[in-house]
Amino acid sequence: MxxxxxxxxxxxxxxxxxxxxxxxxxxxxxxxxxxxxxxxxxxxxxxxxxxxxxxxxxxxxxxxxxxxxxxxxxxxxxxxxxxxxxxxxxxxxxxxxxxxxxxxxxxxxxxxxxxxxxxxxxxxxxxLHHERNQLKMLVHQLRNPLAALRTYAQLIIRRLGPENIHLPLIDGILTEQRQLGRYIDAIETLGQQKLPSGSDTSSPYLLPPDAAQQNKNLKELLIPLIERASATASLQGRQWHGPSQWPAWGGCSAGDGSTAEIVANLLENAFRYSPPGCAVGLTLLADGLCVWDGGPPIATDERQLIFRRGERGITSRDRPGTGLGLALARALAERNGGQLTLSVEPWRINTNLPKQGNAFRLSWLQPTLPAAIE
Missing domain, CATH: 3.30.450.40 (GAF domain)
Structure with missing residues (x-):
């Protein structure tokens, strides 16, 4: 033996x-x-x-x-x-x-x-060897329906024509399909190469750089997330409050794409854990942004707990989830010199927001930028 x-x-x-x-x-x-x-x-x-x-x-x-x-x-x-x-x-x-x-x-x-x-x-x-082989097989099988989604979306675009008002929805499907493809590529290379991370071994891993995203600014990366949130709110029968103006930082380089990762996690949490019918929104600030919902405030003894890996609030434990979203979002923010904080009085961040709810504020910790450019 x-x-x-x-x-x-x-x-x-x-x-x-x-x-x-x-x-x-x-x-x-x-x-x-x-x-x-x-x-x-x-x-x-x-x-x-x-x-x-x-x-x-x-x-x-x-x-x-x-x-x-x-x-x-x-x-x-x-x-x-x-x-x-x-x-x-x-x-x-x-x-x-x-x-x-x-x-x-x-x-x-x-x-x-x-x-x-x-x-x-x-x-x-x-x-571990057995599980890796199973994972490789599943990843291989995932590529087939993912490729089919792209094909069907492209066929629908042809049938709708270039002037159809529903084209942005199909473009959104293709954007999400490409993002899924990047995650699948990253999963397939696990164990072969490390995903980029900071010098601190506790830093979160990000997807490998995407050449197409590196040429985009923050606004271009956030718009698909905002459109996805709007569609989700419509399907769930919620009110959605998206941004109407963009601060000057909207034209800044997207860098490693971590801001989009943070916003995606915050929006997913807002829709998943706030009660049905509660309003959800994304508000842009001069020095950052916040994702908020109008649901009951998170309990006092859970307001720091929810930022720990694998930890979830008591009211969320009967719903699917891993307890990683907020921990990942805060780690990404801090790695880039920013902060992610929770306020249960959103109106203190912006007077147009609800008096009570949950607002997760992402701050850049940089000098205040000009208010708006459009």
């Missing part, structure tokens, strides 16, 4: 000092065979011998399994599970001492712990 070199080196380090004392004619490391594997129940992994004589398999020499004045077996076990054994035979004429027996017991315990962790590691690697 295959074990890692790390474990075998550890076993050598534990047993070599005992072997060097030259009191053993044989010291052998056995591993328990899997129940379904035919053959001997114990498999010889390593052997230290004072002579060139090799021991026969325990299944051949029945006497080898028995203890006597010179031979002892020390089990390697994890709780009630027998993982293997150490077999020791003294040189002829020598006798066991309490000190030598205690040393062997300590070695057996250390090797048992290391063997248990090694077997767990190999099992996890096997499961």
């Amino acid at each position: 295959q074990l890692t070199n790390r474990f075998l080196d550890f076993a050598d380090q534990q047993l070599d000092p005992l072997v060097s004392r030259k009191v053993f004619s044989h010291l052998d490391l056995y591993l328990s065979a899997p129940p379904e594997q035919p053959g001997p129940p114990l498999i010889l992994i390593q052997q230290w011998s004072s002579s060139s004589h090799a021991l026969p398999a325990t299944s051949v020499d029945i006497e080898l399994r028995q203890t006597n004045e010179e031979r002892r077996w020390y089990p390697l076990q994890d709780a009630d599970l027998i993982l293997g054994a150490l077999h020791v035979e003294l040189e002829p004429g020598l006798s066991w001492t309490k000190d030598l027996d205690e040393q062997m017991c300590r070695c057996a315990l250390s090797i048992s712990n290391a063997l248990g962790r090694d077997l767990e590691c190999m099992q996890l690697r096997k499961e």
